[in-house]
Amino acid sequence: MTIPTAFGDVTVPERPQRVVALGWGDAEVALTLGVQPVGASDWLPVGGDGVPAWMPADKRYATPPTMLGTMEVDMEAVAALEPDLILDARASGERDRHDLLAGLGVPVLSIPAGGHAYRTNWDQQLDMIGKALGKTAEAEQVHADVEAKFRDAAAAHPDFAGKTVVVGSKMVGSYGAYVSGGSRIELMKRLGFVQSPQVQALAGESFSVPISPERMDLFNADLVLMSPIGVSADDIANDPLFRSVPAVQAGHAVVLSDAEIARAFSSGTPLGLSHAVDKVVPLVAQALAR
Structure with a gap:
């Protein structure tokens, strides 16, 4: 699957197994679609594993992720997790941040093409992450539920x-x-x-x-x-x-x-x-x- 981002098209693995979620809400969206990141950022913040109270019990982590920081990401900790996909879909969109993450040799799902810092809206984020995780059908159902x-x-x-x-x-x-x-x-x-x-x-x-x-x-x-x-x-x-x-x-x-x-x-x-x-x-x- 190839997905356009602000830094060009990114090719993601068909079924990523070790996902790191760094953008605002990226981990929550992944969990909503049934994928548990191995590393995450806590943007709100809610503490612990970063999962908010409204997350249903069946969508929560079975194994808590490594918490990696928010504005300042622990790059060594990210690398140690050996991810096969990094989600950064609602983030600053800064070139330096993207280049640091991409330097790990891992596909980075950054903000959408033409996007702005932290302005990736919920349906863009859901669509991008759904495609990246091979969960398009699940993302479409979530989208329909929110619209309703x-x-x-x-x-x-x-x-x-x-x-x-x-x-x-x-x-x-x-x-x-x-x-x-x-x-x-x-x-x-x-x-x-x-x-x-x-x-x-x-x-x-x-x-x-x-x-x-x-x-x-x-x-x-x-x-x-x-x-x-x-x-x-x-x-x-x-x-x-x-x-x-x-x-x-x-x-x-x-x-x-x-x-x-x-x-x-x-x-x-x-x-x-x-x-x-x-x-x-x-x-x-x-x-x-x-």
Whole structure:
């Protein structure tokens, strides 16, 4: 099987036996398709073997993988695993990273041709990894299941259609908002929401934009959905700057206080998105009803 990537076509073995999964969510996608990587990165992070809570019991590791680091990969540890395929489908797409991995003499499934750093979407990732692992039929079924989940949720909540949304986050000392092209905004669009035009107008090469304290007005929309990153949910909910936003004052805001739900929402993986729909949609419906 030959698969196009940002660094040219890569030829993968027909049935790879020792897979290393390094890109964001690559290990989870492999597990979803019934393949257990021998080495993996923990991007969310969830600790241990890096498998999130929403992974079904029958899809989990029988033997824990070697954890290899995320932004800084332990190349010696990767080589020691003697992989026959390296998955790096949702990653930075940097030439130096790719060349280091390819230097091991192993096929590297990098980001898609024409792709951007960390913007490989869930269906591209599922399709590429499905082909690379010889699991195309399984990938197509997972794809159909996730699409049905989106359709059913949108049909059950026609009131979501056309409402504007700002999806943001707070880190230590700063706020940010996500723009189109990332999984968070795409999930909300699939539910019927419209990305805030004011936020989208600031979009650059990244999947998010910084929001300064002087521009908290940019968070105002029909719905505000926030995730804490390295801070507590209370740090957002109790922040006078955040509370000053009209939509927040009206109660049309959701702060994801449950770490598992926040991880699922940010995962951008098929099973993570499915779990996020199950858990986030009721919170959104409740906020809009206020």
